[in-house]
Amino acid sequence: MSSNSDLPVVVIGAGPAGLAAAAHLVERDIEPLVLEAGPAAGSAVREWSHVRLFSPWSEVVDPAAEKLLAPTGWTAPDGATYPSGGDWAEKYLQPLAEVLGDRVRTGARVTGVSRLGRDRVVDTDRDQRPFTVHVSYADGREERLAARAVIDASGTWSIPGPIGGDGLPALGERAAADRISYRVPDLKDPAVRARYAGRRTAVIGSGASAFTALAYLADLAKDAPGTHAVWILRRGISGSTFGGGEADQLPARGALGLAAKAAVDNGHADAVTGFRTTAVEKTGERLVLVAEDGRRLDPVDEVISLTGFRPDLTFLDELRLGLDERLQAPVALAPLIDPNQHSCGTVYPHGVNELSHPEKDVYLVGMKSYGRAPTFLAMTGYEQVRSIAAALAGDREAAERVELTLPETGVCGGAGLFDEPDTTQSESGGGCCATPSTLQIGVGARASSGGC
Known part of the structure; x- marks a missing residue:
């Protein structure tokens, strides 16, 4: 045990993974200090409170918690x-935060993490120095906290991916921001419902968030004639596009893909494939999306962009992180979750070995650990923090022991394996060996693409 063992382990984020980390640390007699930027535990989860999880309650409650x-x-x-996101926050995350008590601070945004007196360049006695965590509070106060270890469970929710097919904002995207949403809409909210009712909406994305939005809009169309979706995919449509269906071991996840397919089959949505947006043009009160191959879609009233989320690494810049250059995930974990390679089955359960960095005792967990990869389940995060807590307690045998069996997706493809709100979707091809077609699926037509 290091000389810093009397210091707390700082956990960044009071979401499912962060609070589970605190519970496992308490179980190991290690003092955690959870710093949550939002006003309450599970602040990000509360922002998608209307979305139902894929997994049942039995799979989203951490055992130590x-x-x-x-x-x-x-x-x-x-x-x-x-549970819905709201249920998860109110019936589990909030009570857990209350049990942890003063170990959880809300309105506490971490603005920087480093080694005390050492920037990222200095080697001298680096591993022996405690971490210094810079915190900015909602009331304007600032504080510097010392920590023996840092577990970053801040997620990726705050940085949605842009519309642009090259990973950058499309031309005109910022200017049209008032007509673009980067979240699944809550159509139970009258103001949000009025925004989409009777209108033509482009839905961009190929994962579970897009499935959810398509299903919601199809349901709205039953009460609001004229409501129609244009589903824009950067790749083609194959048998795996809509997920595992009845073969999925998470039935709710399979049903969601089938609902999206029904939206297309029943004429509530048209699918446009192989479309990588390069520009958003205004034409009167409507928007026209332009692809890099020159195609222009018919005008739409609104755009829902669900192209994934990205980790915020700016406040970790003084730490020596080992991150994959593509996924922004730990280098040992990246090959296990790379959507360019892994299109079927499950992600191998993993822990401290795959999550370690050149900087000793700093870990990215939960959605943050996956960087831009899409295949994440809450129970994966719980296994991560169990392993890390064991390692910090010096119990290496427990840290390296696998204590998790994941449900299988039952399909090929990068459609996303979330029981959190489908917060990211891969747009990489998975299991398809041919170039995606650019066929536009007509109203009521069966979705298909060539070559897969």
Whole structure:
């Protein structure tokens, strides 16, 4: 144990992975300090409170957290039912944060992490120095905290991917920001419902967020004639595009893909494939999307862009992180989750070995650990933090022991394996060996693409 062992482990983010990390640390008699930028535990989860999870309650409650909650009289929800994001926050994350008490600080944004007295260049006694965590509070105060280790569970929710097919904002994207949403709309909100009712909306993305938006808009069309979606995919459509269907071991995830397929089959959405947006042009009160191959779509009233999320690494710039140059995930983890290579089956359960960096005792966990990769489940994050807590306690045998079996997707393709709100989607081809077609699927036509 290092001389810094009396210092807390700072956990960045009070979401599912961050609070689970705190629970596992407490179980190991290690003091955590959780710093949450938002006003409450699970602030990011609350922003998609209307979206239902893929996984049932039995798979989204961390075992160590449940042990911590049990003595308080907390009753676990029915394990066979599916919570919404709001349910997850109110019935699990908030009670867990309350049990942790003063170990959780809200309105506390981490603005920088370094080694005390050492920038990223200096080698001298680096590993022996505690971490210094710079915090800015909602009331304007600033503080410098010392930590023995840092677990970054801040997620990727704050940085949505742009419309542009090259990973950068399309020309005109910023100017049209008032007509573009980067989240699944809450159509139970009257103001949001009015925004899309009776209108033509482009939905960009190929993962579960896009499936959800298409299903929501198709449902809205039943009550609001004229509501129609144009589903824009950067790749082609194959048998795996809509997920695993009945073969998916997470039935709710399979059903979501089938609902998206029904939206196309029933004429509520047209699918446009192989379309990589390069420009957003205004024409009167409407928008025209232009592809890099010169195609121009018919005008739409609104755009819902669901092309994934990215990790914020700016406040970690003084640390020596080992990140894959493509996925921005830890280098040992990246080959296991790379959507360019992995299109079928499950992600191998992993822990401290795959999550370690050249900078000792700093870890990215949860969605943050996956960088831009899409295949994440909450239970994966729980296994990550269990392993890390064991390692910090000096129990290497437990840290390297696998204690997780993941449900299989049942399909090929990069459609996303989330029980969190489908917060990212890969646009890489998965399991398709041919160039995507650019066929536009007509109203009511069966979606297809050549070559797969």
